[in-house]
Amino acid sequence: MITFEHIRKQFPDGTVAVDDLDLELPSGKITVFVGPSGCGKTTSLRMINRMVEPTSGRILVDGEDVLEKDPAVLRRGIGYVIQHAGLFPHRTVVDNVATVPHLLGRSKKERRAAAMELLERVGLPTAFADRYPSQLSGGQQQRVGVARALAADPPVMLMDEPFSAVDPVVRDQLQQEFLRLQSELGKTIALVTHDIDEAVKLGDTIAVFRAGGHLAQVGTPQELLERPADDFVRDFVGRDRGFRGLSFESAASLPVRPLGEVGGARLVLDDSGRPVCWEGPGVRGGSAPVEGTFTAHDSLRLVTDLALSSPVATAVRVDGAGRADGLVPHHDLVDHLAARRAPA
């Protein structure tokens, strides 16, 4: 666990970047620092590994005051990943990963083997190992940065906007891979972003900062979306928070209709009962494939998306074996969404 106790940082020019920050980052979880530009996210992150020294207050990592530790020793247990990866341009990919102090005591062969394994772990083909960073795409460089940070197998990782310099498709991939990796590794992670969508996707806990290094709210993604503490958080979390909040609600209680006609179209199944397409005069062109289905374990966000993108405005539910077992026309969905907010 990482604990901020009354942390304040005032730079020599008088700027107060962080003011009286009290925060706990649970072990083995991802805590996201989110907030507008200049609100003290990076400064807070960098105080954990003493790249910035606090003006007052204490930071404890697993109960130990970081200010009482040798910075070099401290940083060995803390991986650090920044935007644009921060790779050494004149070293090959494999050397970038192999040159972390932790590996330096080993033979050249061992170091290379360890580096190769890490590259694979972060999803980078080892064919890239002998290239230079400039010969890699932004997303690939970012992966090398993560591999390098993991090389010392540190229990704690600090990540400052690690996915923000890449296009949305690559970002999505990197985020997915990062979550998969974290589910195996269970590191204590502090991750900075100013993208609330990224925060909601990655954070077990989200700390929302506001200008002047003040904490506006700390909570799970669901708590923030459903109960923003004030107007600042409400605005920051955004206007489509109602839609985002559907990610946390289960489709289990959604009423479904038996398979049958909807709006002049019927659902065509294959031999084993799996949905194939919609057919009938109600479908433009007479027929259109069923492009997605949901089960009772999915979220209302998925069901809403399916209903909105369906050629007949109807989401199809399937059982565990993929056989169609119910329909949700969009008007039923809207009624359900409205009713769940109404007083009993």
Ligand SMILES: Nc1ncnc2c1ncn2[C@@H]1O[C@H](COP(=O)(O)OP(=O)(O)OP(=O)(O)O)[C@@H](O)[C@H]1O
């Ligand atoms: N070395 C410094 N000297 C003086 N002021 C600084 C210094 N470093 C940061 N600041 C100021 O401290 C405040 C917080 O900066 P910080 O980098 O922590 O913000 P941030 O939340 O990470 O912003 P961004 O989203 O733009 O990265 C800003 O007003 C910044 O200008």
Ligand SMILES: [Mg+2]
């Ligand atoms: Mg920053």
